[in-house]
Amino acid sequence: xxxxxxxxxxxxxxxxxxxxxxxxxxxxxxxxxxxxxxxxxxxxxxxxxxxxxxxxxxxxxxxxxxxxxxxxxxxxxxxxxxxxxxxxxxxxxxxxxxxxxxxxxxxxxxxxxxxxxxxxxxxxxxxxxxxxxxxxxxxxxxxxxxxxxxxxxxxxxxxxxxxxxxxxxxxxxxxxxxxxxxxxxxxxxxxxxxxxxxxxxxxxxxxxxxxxxxxxxxxxxxxxxxxxxxxxxxxxxxxxxxxxxxxxxxxxxxxxxxxxxxxxxxxxxxxxxxxxxxxxxxxxxxxxxxxxxxxxxxxxxxxxxxxxxxxxxxxxxxxxxxxxxxxxxxxxxxxxxxxxxxxxxxxxxxxxxxxxxxxxxxxxxxxxxxxxxxxxxxxxxxxxxxxxxxxxxxxxxxxxxxxxxxxxxxxxxxxxxxxxxxxxxxxxxxxxxxxxxxxxxxxxxxxxxxxxxxxxxxxxxxxxxxxxxxxxxxxxxxxxxxxxxxxxxxxxxxxxxxxxxxxxxxxxxxxxxxxxxxxxxxxxxxxxxxxxxxxxxxxxxxxxxxxxxxxxxxxxxxxxxxxxxxxxxxxxxxxxxxxxxxxxxxxxxxxxxxxxxxxxxxxxxxxxxxxxxxxxxxxxxxxxxxxxxxxxxxxxxxxxxxxxxxxxxxxxxxxxxxxxxxxxxxxxxxxxxxxxxxxxxxxxxxxxxxxxxxxxxxxxxxxxxxxxxxxxxxxxxxxxxxxxxxxxxxxxxxxxxxxxxxx
Ligand code: ZN
Ligand code: ZN
Ligand code: FE
Numbered sequence: 001x002x003x004x005x006x007x008x009x010x011x012x013x014x015x016x017x018x019x020x021x022x023x024x025x026x027x028x029x030x031x032x033x034x035x036x037x038x039x040x041x042x043x044x045x046x047x048x049x050x051x052x053x054x055x056x057x058x059x060x061x062x063x064x065x066x067x068x069x070x071x072x073x074x075x076x077x078x079x080x081x082x083x084x085x086x087x088x089x090x091x092x093x094x095x096x097x098x099x100x101x102x103x104x105x106x107x108x109x110x111x112x113x114x115x116x117x118x119x120x121x122x123x124x125x126x127x128x129x130x131x132x133x134x135x136x137x138x139x140x141x142x143x144x145x146x147x148x149x150x151x152x153x154x155x156x157x158x159x160x161x162x163x164x165x166x167x168x169x170x171x172x173x174x175x176x177x178x179x180x181x182x183x184x185x186x187x188x189x190x191x192x193x194x195x196x197x198x199x200x201x202x203x204x205x206x207x208x209x210x211x212x213x214x215x216x217x218x219x220x221x222x223x224x225x226x227x228x229x230x231x232x233x234x235x236x237x238x239x240x241x242x243x244x245x246x247x248x249x250x251x252x253x254x255x256x257x258x259x260x261x262x263x264x265x266x267x268x269x270x271x272x273x274x275x276x277x278x279x280x281x282x283x284x285x286x287x288x289x290x291x292x293x294x295x296x297x298x299x300x301x302x303x304x305x306x307x308x309x310x311x312x313x314x315x316x317x318x319x320x321x322x323x324x325x326x327x328x329x330x331x332x333x334x335x336x337x338x339x340x341x342x343x344x345x346x347x348x349x350x351x352x353x354x355x356x357x358x359x360x361x362x363x364x365x366x367x368x369x370x371x372x373x374x375x376x377x378x379x380x381x382x383x384x385x386x387x388x389x390x391x392x393x394x395x396x397x398x399x400x401x402x403x404x405x406x407x408x409x410x411x412x413x414x415x416x417x418x419x420x421x422x423x424x425x426x427x428x429x430x431x432x433x434x435x436x437x438x439x440x441x442x443x444x445x446x447x448x449x450x451x452x453x454x455x456x457x458x459x460x461x462x463x464x465x466x467x468x469x470x471x472x473x474x475x476x477x478x479x480x481x482x483x484x485x486x487x488x489x490x491x492x493x494x495x496x497x498x499x500x501x502x503x504x505x506x507x508x509x510x511x512x513x514x515x516x517x518x519x520x521x522x523x524x525x526x527x528x529x530x531x532x533x534x535x536x537x538x539x540x541x542x543x544x545x546x547x548x549x550x551x552x553x554x555x556x557x558x559x560x561x562x563x564x565x566x567x568x569x570x571x572x573x574x575x576x577x578x579x580x581x582x583x584x585x586x587x588x589x590x591x592x593x594x595x596x597x598x599x600x601x602x603x604x605x606x607x608x609x610x611x612x613x614x615x616x617x618x619x620x621x622x623x624x625x626x627x628x629x630x631x632x633x634x635x636x637x638x639x640x641x642x643x644x645x646x647x648x649x650x651x652x653x654x655x656x657x658x659x660x661x662x663x664x665x666x667x668x669x670x671x672x673x674x675x676x677x678x679x680x681x682x683x684x685x686x687x688x689x690x691x692x693x694x695x696x697x698x699x700x701x702x703x704x705x706x707x708x709x710x711x712x713x714x715x716x717x718x719x720x721x722x723x724x725x726x727x728x729x730x731x732x733x734x735x736x737x738x739x740x741x742x743x
Contacts (some may be wrong), residue, residue: 002052002077002078003077003080004044004047004049004052004056005076005077006052007042008069008071009070010068010070011388012063012067013041015066015102016066017063019173022086022088023168023169025086028047028055029047029051030045030052032046033087033089035089049076052074056074060072064131066103070388101136101137103136103381104134104135105136108130108132108276110130110132110171114128115311121180122180122181124311125184129178129307130171130172130178131172132276133276135220137383139358140359141153142442146176151357152177152179154355154356158180160180164178185355187201187351187352187353188352189201189349189351190349191350192349194344209228210317214234215227215349216343217312217350218336218339218357221361221379221419222334222357222362224322225242225325226322229251245607246607248299248300249321250301250365251301251302252301253319254313254317255303256274258319259283261318262286262301262319272368273302273303279364279365279366279373279382282299282365285298296617298699308351329422330422330426335357361379363380364377364381367702374720375724378721384419386416388413388415389491389494391525392410392412392415393412393738395446395447396410396449397446398452398731399451399452399462399465399730400418400453401459401481401726404723405421405726406421406730407421407433407436408731408734409440409448416444418730424459430460433460449475450475450738450740451472451474452476452478452730452733452736453477454509455479455480456481456509475741477741479732481505482508482519483527484730484736485692486499488722488728488730489691489724489728490732491731492731493690493717498688499522499686499689500677500684500688501522501528502519502520502689503520504695505589505694505725507588507590508588510530514586515587516533517587517589517590518589518592519587519693520532520676522684522686526739530636531676533637534641535587535638536587537591540552541573542584546594549606550568550605551573552591553594553598554574556599557645559642560645562645568604590695596612596665599649599652600652600661601658602662616665616666619658619662621663625663629668629671629672631675631676637676637679651664663700666701670701670705677709687715690717692724694724702718
């Protein structure tokens with residue numbers, strides 16, 4: 001017999017860790033106790049040394065899937081206390097008591113088996129769940145996290161469920177949403193007018209979908225609109241009714257085999273698709289088909305993540321379009337009444353249920369890079385789990401940007417990024433944003449001592465931050481947009497050193513009041529120098545040019561001494577440019593992409609953000625060549641895109657394929673970015689480069705630029721845990737503010 005002290009650090013609270021340890025301890029016949037500490041858990045055990053060592057080795061192998069184990073330390077001593085049994089000690093001083101709240105988790109294999117087992121008491125029950133799966137974040141009203149403070153409070157447990165819940169050996173031990181057909185929520189189906197139909201609800205929904213109708217389906221974090229995916233007419237009808245002309249739809253496939261029929265799926269992509277978080281993964285389409293689902297080369301695909309979805313597919317539906325039910329920039333709908341009212345005329349039927357969604361949470365969206373997620377949207381399945389960041393101690397609220405709004409709160413070395421919120425220019429979205437900030441503050445018991453926001457005076461998040469800082473009488477730290485992007489990528493990679501930040505996006509407010517976006521910064525959390533940028537582009541009509549991208553094309557062509565007379569409104573726009581009337585200048589990389597897309601005839605007016613860039617990427621063929629890269633000026637040194645544009649226009653005129661020119665255009669930017677970093681290194685000796693900003697959602701560039709930089713000897717860091725677009729900005733603001741208040 002020997003006594004052992006085991007310390008486990010990481011995210012091990014609120015993830016079913018202690019029941020797991022209890023089970024494992026029993027398997028090894030050990031005795032003692034476990035208790036929570038501020039950094040994890042602590043175990044005191046007695047048993048044979050061999051057993052204790054095997055037990056410790058088993059922990060990372062078999063731990064609950066949400067647990068994040070950072071360190072296990074085992075120490076032995078001879079002094080025995082002769083424990084009689086194994087106890088879970090409750091301590092009152094835990095720093096993170098009830099603090100870590102699980103995201104919603106896709107249905108597990110055990111529950112899936114029961115769902116399909118005719119003899120199981122939950123056979124075909126659409127709300128089956130257990131300790132390892134089911135709704136969490138979206139049903140929690142308040143803390144401490146127990147059933148009474150969730151949507152499940154409306155459903156008292158029956159005797160059978162209660163027995164499972166209290167039995168530590170049971171796989172539903174302390175599963176707060178545990179329920180069954182007898183005691184739990186129920187689904188119902190209404191027609192388009194909201195009349196409940198008497199037939200079996202899920203079967204009715206299936207028949208509707210199979211016959212080409214559009215059905216609103218209540219999911220975990222909100223409503224989806226679903227319809228058949230293999231029928232262009234139905235999909236176009238959905239586009240028409242939802243007034244979503246061109247933006248790609250997401251697709252849900254019955255299983256991974258169905259996904260593989262549609263898209264190429266690498267082993268890494270399969271791992272993320274089938275994992276328990278179930279994001280929408282952007283996969284390369286097998287053929288050019290399904291352009292009515294997605295007009296580019298990628299398709300956003302997810303697998304069923306609730307038991308309801310599984311029942312909906314049965315074994316005869318292969319794939320469904322599943323798009324968030326919201327109307328132009330409003331938040332995703334999540335209440336039955338609201339859906340029935342606002343989706344009237346859009347949905348032919350409604351598959352609803354009486355379990356209330358407390359918190360909206362959209363599906364997450366990512367590519368897979370280097371074996372992990374590369375987020376376009378970090379939301380359901382990930383939120384509200386924290387991101388561990390070094391060097392953060394204060395409680396701070398960072399308010400994010402505007403169009404892809406998110407916020408972030410910190411406590412200790414955890415940062416809690418919010419779910420996808422949407423565009424704050426919409427009133428309802430702004431309301432939800434404010435509510436969610438309050439909700440997070442309460443859930444994680446955070447009282448900010450400092451508020452961070454963007455430098456842009458007109459962002460609704462800035463206005464909110466200014467008001468809050470006055471109300472709470474805490475300091476306000478304004479962080480320049482691209483500096484925040486840079487800090488976000490640094491924090492994402494746990495860097496705390498000076499870096500070169502290649503920050504490419506559409507738009508961000510600069511320290512000089514102009515619009516930035518093709519930036520090369522040098523700095524750290526404390527501050528930055530604007531080392532490089534791109535030649536400014538006057539935008540005729542200002543905001544109008546973001547949609548009517550032919551305006552940007554005219555502006556770019558004009559500066560490059562290329563003809564533009566054939567373009568729409570060219571005379572008017574020309575005189576605007578001559579008079580410099582309503583032509584704000586922008587150094588945004590997104591604007592250069594817009595202009596290039598319009599010049600190449602790929603798109604002249606866009607219907608969603610970034611469409612020009614997305615379609616230009618999709619058009620690119622296999623091509624190594626690039627155009628001339630020239631720079632001028634200093635601090636910032638500027639990339640002169642005029643020679644490149646001149647060469648593009650010449651090649652287009654001489655009949656070179658658009659795919660070749662598109663590729664050469666991006667190759668030129670890759671070359672330019674690399675050259676810029678080399679100049680920055682020459683000046684400073686800094687060898688680390690972070691890549692952030694919405695333009696790095698371009699996979700053509702992401703597949704080549706990091707390589708090109710590595711070939712020049714740079715250490716390259718990309719986002720891994722938060723989005724590279726403006727959604728990720730709040731984390732960067734938070735880290736910059738942390739430094740600012742310590743000073
Ligand atoms: Zn389960
Ligand atoms: Zn029950
Ligand atoms: Fe940005």
